[in-house]
Amino acid sequence: MNRLKSDFFEKPAINLAEDLLGKMLVRKTDKGLIKGKIVETEAYVGEEDLACHARFGRTERNKAMYGKGGLVYIYLIYGMYYNFNIVAGAEHVPEAVLIRALEPIEGIKLARENLKNYGRVRADKDILSGPGKLCAALNLDKSFYGEDIASSKKIWLEDIGGAKPVVEKSKRVGIDYADIYADKLWRLSIKGNKFVSK
DNA sequence: ACATGGATTCGCT
DNA sequence: GCGAATCCATGTT
Numbered sequence: 673m674n675r676l677k678s679d680f681f682e683k684p685a686i687n688l689a690e691d692l693l694g695k696m697l698v699r700k701t702d703k704g705l706i707k708g709k710i711v712e713t714e715a716y717v718g719e720e721d722l723a724c725h726a727r728f729g730r731t732e733r734n735k736a737m738y739g740k741g742g743l744v745y746i747y748l749i750y751g752m753y754y755n756f757n758i759v760a761g762a763e764h765v766p767e768a769v770l771i772r773a774l775e776p777i778e779g780i781k782l783a784r785e786n787l788k789n790y791g792r793v794r795a796d797k798d799i800l801s802g803p804g805k806l807c808a809a810l811n812l813d814k815s816f817y818g819e820d821i822a823s824s825k826k827i828w829l830e831d832i833g834g835a836k837p838v839v840e841k842s843k844r845v846g847i848d849y850a851d852i853y854a855d856k857l858w859r860l861s862i863k864g865n866k867f868v869s870k
Numbered sequence: 871a872c873a874t875g876g877a878t879t880c881g882c883t
Numbered sequence: 884g885c886g887a888a889t890c891c892a893t894g895t896t
Contacts, residue, residue, distance in 0.1 A: 716877075727896095728894090728896090729895095731893075731894085733892070733893065747877090747892085748876095748890085748891060748892070749876055749877065750875090750876055750879085750888085750891095751875095751876085751888095751890030751891050752878080752888085752889055752890065753878050753879075770877060790879095802878070802879070803878075804878050804879065805879075844877070845877070845878085846877055846878070847877060849876095
């Protein structure tokens with residue numbers, strides 16, 4: 673396997689968000705492996721980005737974002753969903769990439785089990801599409817906060833090669849309050865991929 | 871301590 | 884396309 677190491681994450685969030693498209697996210701649970709290809713991401717770009725959780729500076733909640741590239745920044749939203757982010761850039765630079773959707777590759781049955789008490793899921797394409805669902809399906813929670821994805825035994829990324837995907841850019845979701853930053857095209861997806869959310 | 875509101879999702883129209 | 888569900892962590896909204 674060709675695992676991504678720390679240096680891969682030491683770049684601005686916008687570049688990382690693009691480079692992560694087409695990479696394989698691997699989650700090792702005690703019941704087996706779940707693999708999915710990243711097809712949709714969003715970049716959150718530091719304290720001046722009014723949609724970024726770092727917009728009020730460093731707090732207890734967002735401190736992982738100030739860590740080195742490759743750390744996991746996970747948080748609870750709407751009191752019921754987790755959102756999974758990978759920290760980008762150098763230490764002290766609060767940038768991160770939200771993983772919004774995966775194309776299921778392996779461990780689909782296991783992912784469905786994890787979603788059992790979640791809501792109704794119909795097709796395979798609905799299992800990992802959407803940041804909240806994706807976390808539930810991969811069994812990701814607060815215990816992954818600050819985990820280093822470059823060295824963790826429970827979650828990591830692999831470069832599976834292949835052609836560089838065609839990237840589609842659009843506005844980020846659910847951040848209308850972010851003024852001019854609400855219009856930035858910092859949501860990236862693989863053009864035409866069925867597994868992109870929404 | 872406590873009010874506030876959110877990087878969502880599903881189901882109904 | 885819209886509204887409700889739902890509840891924890893945050894704290895210049």
